[in-house]
Amino acid sequence: MAAFTQPPVSLRFLFCDDAPPMPQPESNLNVPPVTNNSTLDSTSPLVQLDAGQQPESEAVSEPTADAAKGERRTPLELISWGLQKFADQPIVLTTSFGMEGCALMDMCSKAIEQNNLQPLSVACIDTGFFFPETKQLRQKLIDRYQNLNFITWETPVSIEEQRKTYGDMLWKNNPNMCCNIRKVQPMRENIVKYSIWITALRRSQTKERAGIPVLGWDWKYELLKFCPLATWSRADVWNYIQDNEVPFNQLHLQNYPSVSCFHCTKSVPGSSPDSEVRKGRWAGSEKDECGLHFSI
Numbered sequence: 001m002a003a004f005t006q007p008p009v010s011l012r013f014l015f016c017d018d019a020p021p022m023p024q025p026e027s028n029l030n031v032p033p034v035t036n037n038s039t040l041d042s043t044s045p046l047v048q049l050d051a052g053q054q055p056e057s058e059a060v061s062e063p064t065a066d067a068a069k070g071e072r073r074t075p076l077e078l079i080s081w082g083l084q085k086f087a088d089q090p091i092v093l094t095t096s097f098g099m100e101g102c103a104l105m106d107m108c109s110k111a112i113e114q115n116n117l118q119p120l121s122v123a124c125i126d127t128g129f130f131f132p133e134t135k136q137l138r139q140k141l142i143d144r145y146q147n148l149n150f151i152t153w154e155t156p157v158s159i160e161e162q163r164k165t166y167g168d169m170l171w172k173n174n175p176n177m178c179c180n181i182r183k184v185q186p187m188r189e190n191i192v193k194y195s196i197w198i199t200a201l202r203r204s205q206t207k208e209r210a211g212i213p214v215l216g217w218d219w220k221y222e223l224l225k226f227c228p229l230a231t232w233s234r235a236d237v238w239n240y241i242q243d244n245e246v247p248f249n250q251l252h253l254q255n256y257p258s259v260s261c262f263h264c265t266k267s268v269p270g271s272s273p274d275s276e277v278r279k280g281r282w283a284g285s286e287k288d289e290c291g292l293h294f295s296i
């Protein structure tokens with residue numbers, strides 16, 4: 001963990017006047033409520049700092065006037081607000097080209113166009129183990145979204161170097177180390193260039209994600225983390241993909257509800273594109289996170 005660091009002052013007071021209301025958790029999910037601070041005023045820190053306890057991601061408090069009315073903002077509205085609010089900050093959307101990331105790219109592209117904003121950086125961490133279908137999807141997205149700047153982050157450790165140093169099947173013998181080398185380290189090296197990190201995490205994906213805030217301070221990388229899809233279900237995402245004809249990984253039509261590296265992704269018989277499961281990832285093990293968002 002990095003030395004105790006407070007969110008930059010310029011980011012700590014962003015939400016005192018014009019923030020969107022915090023969407024409420026889905027009623028059918030047993031998830032913790034999003035942090036709200038009904039007494040927040042212009043002098044309150046947005047993040048309640050506690051030197052003895054630093055969660056990896058902590059909700060940024062927001063004014064509750066609208067939230068108290070039970071108003072919900074759609075992900076597209078949240079993105080439109082966020083991209084305008086942080087227009088003068090370096091923003092990056094990271095993706096592994098999952099269905100959620102594709103939906104988010106489409107929304108960002110629309111918000112950029114509607115609000116005449118600068119192109120957004122979209123970063124993918126290429127582990128070297130992408131399925132051919134994932135590479136095809138990446139090219140389709142590049143061709144379709146001209147106002148998104150696609151960039152690739154990758155480890156300097158080649159697959160051959162990894163094999164020589166750690167053996168043929170590090171992904172099987174020590175998947176946490178493999179994920180650390182091929183995903184987490186490239187992330188750490190590159191995310192420092194940005195102040196705002198947009199991700200496609202949803203609360204209903206895993207137990208670790210159940211409490212994620214829509215907007216929060218990420219202690220791991222020390223920047224604002226924005227999760228506009230936090231309250232959406234997998235079915236919501238699939239409906240959006242279909243309604244907006246967004247390109248998606250064709251493996252989703254072949255019983256792969258979630259797609260990552262080919263070494264660690266299996267089909268899940270009986271699943272469908274809107275299945276709320278990650279069972280096909282690291283099948284047969286307890287592992288369900290790669291370490292990008294939560295420590296493993």
Ligand code: SF4
Pocket residue numbers: 127129170171172174175176178179180182183260261262263264290
């Ligand atoms: S998902 Fe599997 S192959 Fe990919 S980086 Fe992690 S352990 Fe390695």
